[in-house]
Amino acid sequence: MFRAFLVLGLTSFGGPVAHLGYFREAFVVRRRWLSENAYADLVALCQFLPGPASSQVGMALGLRRAGPLGMLAAWTAFTLPSAVLLVAFALGVGVAGVDPDAGWLRGLVAAAVAVVAHAVLGMARTLAPDRPRATIAVAALAVAVLVPTALGQVTAIVVGALAGLVWVRGVAGTTAAEDAVTPALRRRTGAVLLGLFALLLVLLPVLTAVTGSAAVGLVDSSYRAGSLVFGGGHVVLPLLEAETVHRGLVGRDDFLAGYGAAQAVPGPLFTFAAYLGAVRTAAPGGLAGAGLALVSIFAPSALLVAGGLPFWERLRSSPLARRALAGTGAAVVGLLSAALYDPVFTDGVTSTGTLVVAVASFVALTVWRAPAWAVVLGASCAGLVLL
Numbered sequence: 001m002f003r004a005f006l007v008l009g010l011t012s013f014g015g016p017v018a019h020l021g022y023f024r025e026a027f028v029v030r031r032r033w034l035s036e037n038a039y040a041d042l043v044a045l046c047q048f049l050p051g052p053a054s055s056q057v058g059m060a061l062g063l064r065r066a067g068p069l070g071m072l073a074a075w076t077a078f079t080l081p082s083a084v085l086l087v088a089f090a091l092g093v094g095v096a097g098v099d100p101d102a103g104w105l106r107g108l109v110a111a112a113v114a115v116v117a118h119a120v121l122g123m124a125r126t127l128a129p130d131r132p133r134a135t136i137a138v139a140a141l142a143v144a145v146l147v148p149t150a151l152g153q154v155t156a157i158v159v160g161a162l163a164g165l166v167w168v169r170g171v172a173g174t175t176a177a178e179d180a181v182t183p184a185l186r187r188r189t190g191a192v193l194l195g196l197f198a199l200l201l202v203l204l205p206v207l208t209a210v211t212g213s214a215a216v217g218l219v220d221s222s223y224r225a226g227s228l229v230f231g232g233g234h235v236v237l238p239l240l241e242a243e244t245v246h247r248g249l250v251g252r253d254d255f256l257a258g259y260g261a262a263q264a265v266p267g268p269l270f271t272f273a274a275y276l277g278a279v280r281t282a283a284p285g286g287l288a289g290a291g292l293a294l295v296s297i298f299a300p301s302a303l304l305v306a307g308g309l310p311f312w313e314r315l316r317s318s319p320l321a322r323r324a325l326a327g328t329g330a331a332v333v334g335l336l337s338a339a340l341y342d343p344v345f346t347d348g349v350t351s352t353g354t355l356v357v358a359v360a361s362f363v364a365l366t367v368w369r370a371p372a373w374a375v376v377l378g379a380s381c382a383g384l385v386l387l
Helices: 002-011 016-030 036-048 053-090 103-127 131-146 150-167 187-211 214-228 233-244 252-262 269-278 286-315 319-348 352-366 372-386
Strands: none
Touching: 002 016, 002 053, 002 372, 016 036, 016 053, 016 103, 016 319, 016 372, 036 053, 036 103, 036 150, 036 286, 036 319, 053 252, 053 269, 053 286, 103 131, 103 319, 103 352, 103 372, 131 150, 131 319, 150 319, 187 214, 187 286, 214 233, 214 269, 214 286, 233 252, 233 269, 252 269, 269 286, 352 372
């Protein structure tokens, strides 16, 4: 589990939507650890939860496949590369002045277009194969494009579930053999973890006010950022800015420099919290601040995924729930299609050169069946020459 996610942590450029494409390629297509339907169900669940959706999907995959240690291994391996690079940048030993228009970086972003397109095409064949589900996918795409917020995403999934419940018929359940699921946590344990999530959300601000501890305050602000932001990715930036720049703990120039560096590293954008913890003007800073901020911002996701998954696994086995989930699976295809256009395509294809790299990467994935990590590295090398 650690090895599989470490490769992804080193090569998954392009943001959370692209990460979902990398995950699908690695675990659904190549390793066949779970079925297309089961993967779409996990994506739908994580769309409902606050926090970084792609990291939550990775945690869920690790938990379902190899239990709690698998979840820890998946999160650590996927998160560590970007966290280390950003902390190194914060401590002054990273490569300063990353040019966002550098050819190698533009090649990576163009490759993300191919990865997401490949994922959307493959998921559409399985999750939207008939008229009702194809229509649901198009409707979800329209909602996501017209209401480009976390609320729009949640609305699209809810509408997809309702439409599936009413409109979709003859959906077969996913078998245990298809999913190769290791028994997850018990529902009683899940309920305790969900309660702990809510307790920390209420208790940490009180502890900060009572103790006046800067370390507790750092944990509190990072935990709230991971708990209250839906959609993940760039949506968390305003809250992090309010908790750091506006309170005088991080300079605006440092914040912008770190954000620029975060665009040039693979993995989840939430690791930007580690950078902010490292450059704080008040203790704890450095490695201690980075570690506290990193663990605290991902802790809500871990509690929600581990707490909610036992209930989710029971729910999705119901025939009635399968119809609703068939609708949500089609809606997920629509959401990924909308994201394929904006921001993945609009950011990734900005010139004829990037179009060539994106198309070549797509052919490598679909026709030559090259692994995603090799396509990403090849696109980066092509970007050095063409872009």
